[in-house]
Amino acid sequence: MQFVTLTTDFGTQDFYTGALKGALLSRAPEIRLVDISHNIKPFDIVQGAFVVQNIWREFPAGTIHLIGVNCVYQPGFRFVATRQEGHFFLAPDNGLLTLLFQNIDPANLRTLSADASKHFTVKTVFAEATAYLASGKPFEELGEFAAPLLERISIQPVITPAQIRGTVIHVDNFENAVVNIRREVFEKAQNGRDFSLFFKRNDPITKLSGNYCDVAPGEPLCLFNMAGFLEIAVNMGKAATLLGLKVEDVVEVVFE
Numbered sequence: 300m301q302f303v304t305l306t307t308d309f310g311t312q313d314f315y316t317g318a319l320k321g322a323l324l325s326r327a328p329e330i331r332l333v334d335i336s337h338n339i340k341p342f343d344i345v346q347g348a349f350v351v352q353n354i355w356r357e358f359p360a361g362t363i364h365l366i367g368v369n370c371v372y373q374p375g376f377r378f379v380a381t382r383q384e385g386h387f388f389l390a391p392d393n394g395l396l397t398l399l400f401q402n403i404d405p406a407n408l409r410t411l412s413a414d415a416s417k418h419f420t421v422k423t424v425f426a427e428a429t430a431y432l433a434s435g436k437p438f439e440e441l442g443e444f445a446a447p448l449l450e451r452i453s454i455q456p457v458i459t460p461a462q463i464r465g466t467v468i469h470v471d472n473f474e475n476a477v478v479n480i481r482r483e484v485f486e487k488a489q490n491g492r493d494f495s496l497f498f499k500r501n502d503p504i505t506k507l508s509g510n511y512c513d514v515a516p517g518e519p520l521c522l523f524n525m526a527g528f529l530e531i532a533v534n535m536g537k538a539a540t541l542l543g544l545k546v547e548d549v550v551e552v553v554f555e
Contacts, residue, residue, distance in 0.1 A: 300331050301331065301363070302363070303327075303333065303429055304358065304364045305365050307365075308340065315419065316337050318419065320332060323426050326429070326430035327433045327434075330363075335350060335351070342371070344393055344395040344451065345546075347395055351364060355386055360384070361385060362387070363387045363429055364388045365425050368390075369391060370421045371391075371393070377392045377413060378410075378421065378425075379392045379411060379448065381403055381409075382438050387438070389411065392448055394450060396448055398453050403446075405445075408444065408448065411427075453479075454468070464549065465479050465480040466478065468528075468546065469546065473537070474537035475530050475531065475532040476530065477524065477526075478550050480528065480552065481528060483527075485523075488552075493505065493554070494555065495553045496531070496552050498544065499544065499548065504519060504521045506521075507522060512534060516534050516536070518533065519541075531550070
């Protein structure tokens with residue numbers, strides 16, 4: 300079965316998501332559509348890349364991942380496709396793919412034919428490319444070479460012997476604040492030492508939890524989530540609101 304995932308900033312109250320699905324099924328009725336999210340914040344390629352980054356390896360090889368975020372049509376605008384580890388990704392060339400993957404081999408990039416004069420061009424572009432790939436035709440003949448891509452460099456934590464300075468990169472549906480510090484980075488820098496996690500003007504967190512219920516309801520905690528990122532949360536509460544956290548806020552881990 301051919302799986303096709305959908306991650307967009309189209310929302311669900313308008314016709315855009317439904318029109319895209321209809322176009323996909325009309326051209327490739329055998330595919331199975333899987334909604335990842337249609338509630339990516341408008342034009343937010345960082346959030347779009349973060350969501351896709353944490354789901355695509357859960358799907359079988361051969362899956363086609365459609366990413367419709369910040370599809371702004373302007374002169375020179377284009378859609379591209381890339382092949383990575385047996386998966387296919389279709390997206391606008393707006394920096395999103397470079398957030399997902401570093402050093403993409405030009406051999407695994409193709410430009411998708413698009414008519415920018417038509418409203419909601421992404422519908423036709425994605426539907427035609429998906430039908431092509433779902434039929435088993437070669438990726439190499441999908442379109443012309445696409446390199447170089449528009450680049451967007453992700454914000455990386457700053458690491459010193461005494462601390463890690465990170466940034467909130469995502470606030471999820473439960474208002475947990477996800478920080479761009481991965482478990483392996485934290486553990487290597489910590490090297491068995493105690494730590495204090497400072498953010499805003501809140502009292503520091505000095506212990507890693509394994510689950511949200513490790514603290515009393517209403518109490519803040521930090522843990523590493525299923526994606527391996529450091530997360531600041533409140534048991535049975537909304538950390539972003541209660542602790543005043545938002546995307547791009549600075550977080551510091553100080554080792555003792």
